[in-house]
Amino acid sequence: MNRYKLSKAGIHVNEGVQRFGGDVEYYEGLLQKFLQDKHYSLLCEAVAQKNAEAAFQAAHALKGEAGNLSLAKFYDDLFPFVEELRIGSLEHAEEYMKQVSQDYEDIREAMQ
Amino acid sequence: MVSKLLKKIREIFGEETIVIIVSAYDLNEVEASAKAAGANYFISKPLFQSTLFNALMRISGNESIKIESEKDQEKYDFSGKHILLAEDVALNMEVAVKLLQMVGVEVTCAEDGKQAVEVYNKLEPGTFDCILMDINMPVMDGYEATKAIRASGRSDAKSILIYAMTANAFSEDITAALDAGMNGHIAKPIETKVLYKTLETAFNDKKKQEQ
Numbered sequence: 291m292n293r294y295k296l297s298k299a300g301i302h303v304n305e306g307v308q309r310f311g312g313d314v315e316y317y318e319g320l321l322q323k324f325l326q327d328k329h330y331s332l333l334c335e336a337v338a339q340k341n342a343e344a345a346f347q348a349a350h351a352l353k354g355e356a357g358n359l360s361l362a363k364f365y366d367d368l369f370p371f372v373e374e375l376r377i378g379s380l381e382h383a384e385e386y387m388k389q390v391s392q393d394y395e396d397i398r399e400a401m402q
Numbered sequence: 403m404v405s406k407l408l409k410k411i412r413e414i415f416g417e418e419t420i421v422i423i424v425s426a427y428d429l430n431e432v433e434a435s436a437k438a439a440g441a442n443y444f445i446s447k448p449l450f451q452s453t454l455f456n457a458l459m460r461i462s463g464n465e466s467i468k469i470e471s472e473k474d475q476e477k478y479d480f481s482g483k484h485i486l487l488a489e490d491v492a493l494n495m496e497v498a499v500k501l502l503q504m505v506g507v508e509v510t511c512a513e514d515g516k517q518a519v520e521v522y523n524k525l526e527p528g529t530f531d532c533i534l535m536d537i538n539m540p541v542m543d544g545y546e547a548t549k550a551i552r553a554s555g556r557s558d559a560k561s562i563l564i565y566a567m568t569a570n571a572f573s574e575d576i577t578a579a580l581d582a583g584m585n586g587h588i589a590k591p592i593e594t595k596v597l598y599k600t601l602e603t604a605f606n607d608k609k610k611q612e613q
Contacts, residue, residue, distance in 0.1 A: 293448065304448055309594060311504055312452035320497065327493055350538055351491040354569060357591025358497040365591075 291318045292400070299400035300363025300393060309360070320359055321401055327355065330394055337383050345383070346375035349390075364393040405439035412440055420461055424449055478598040481506035483605065486530045488518035488547065489567070490539040494590075498534070498567070501594055507601075514539040515547030519554075527557040532604065535584070537568040537575070544568070545582040552583040563604050567592070 291314070296303050307317045329351045336344035349372045356365035371386035404423065411421055423436045426447040433444045443457050485507050489495040499509050510530070512518035518535065519542070533551070537544040548564050566579040569590040576587045588600050 307450060309592075310500060312450045314450065314452065316500070320493070323493055323496075329491070347538075347540075350569075351494070354491055354494045354590055357569065358494055360591075 291321075295400040296321075296397075299396040300361065300366075301397065301400070302360040302362045305362075306360035309358075317359075321397075324355055324359055324361075325398055325401060329355070334387070334391075337380070337387050340380055342375055342378045342380050345380070346372065346378075349375055361393075361397060364390070364397060367393055404436050404441075408436075408439045408441060422457060422461075478505040478602060480598075480601060480605075483531045483601075484508045484510065484529060486510050486512060486518060486521060486533045488512040488515060488533070488539065488544065489536045490514050491536075494536075498592060501592060501597060504594075505598055515542030515544055515550075517541075518547050519550045522551050522562075523554060523556070527559075530562060532563040532565065532601065534565050534567050534588070537566055537579070544584075545578060548579075548582045548584050561608075563608060565600065565604070 291303075293303050301321075303317075307314055310316050310320075329348045333345055333348035333352060336342075336348055349368055353365060353368040353372050355361075356368060367386070367389045371383070371390060374380075374382060374386070408421060411419065420442045421440065422443040422445060423441045424445050424447060425436075436444055443461055445453055445457050480502075483506070485502060487495065487498055487502070487509050489498055489511070490513055495511055495513075499511065502509050510521060512521050515535070518533065522530070522533070533548075535544040535548060539547075542550075544566055551562065551564065552559055564584045566575075566584050566587045567590060568575065568579075568587070579587050585604065586600065588597055
């Protein structure tokens, strides 16, 4: 785990590790699990199919995960997207997806 | 630079003194030269309590005596408490379970509101000291599940502590949680201090009411 790379990807590593009593390995394991989690691909699919309800469920789950794992930038960028999807709107979905996808790729790269 | 410093340290303090280099540089680049210059151990920054502890344990040959400091005594311990946790997202469930187990809580999990109600109804009244309920869940949401538990007619139906755990921290959501019969609200992302403090206060208040 390269803390510098993770920080550059908008992850508050210290905060995340502290949440789990300083257990670095456990936190790293959670980050790996996050990358294998289905909700990001579910979000991509739902937005492509213009299914606002399914997109909301996936984005909401992702936001929760992002918060728990201190993926700060990802969380911040998901926040307005979730609120728009909550009211069933996909008006700015394309812009939001662009940003969120970039964040996700940054996290994935930083974990390699 | 490092070797010069280490030489000086060795001159003054001798070979017996243990020298640990703490550096923000990548371990691979600096470790070899630092060790060659006579450092005993290398830790990369940021310095975590656990990293330092592990380093000291390794250097001391894993010989340690646990001394309870004042801060340790202040740590939360909910041993003997049993919580029913309803959360539909697996990773968030894992995190919540871990945070609760870290302070000794026994956790039973439910993947949605309906499952939570079923588990609650199946086990003896008094099994759970508290229910932590996500709001936005498939099949049955946290509000409905809370209403069902409160209306179940079981001996602890009205008294069991139920807290909402949700990112919906808007005031209308908190009002909705209270209206559904919940005792309160813990915001997500979970802040351990808030979670533990809320549980401690809730358990203490309930104990006082029962006396």
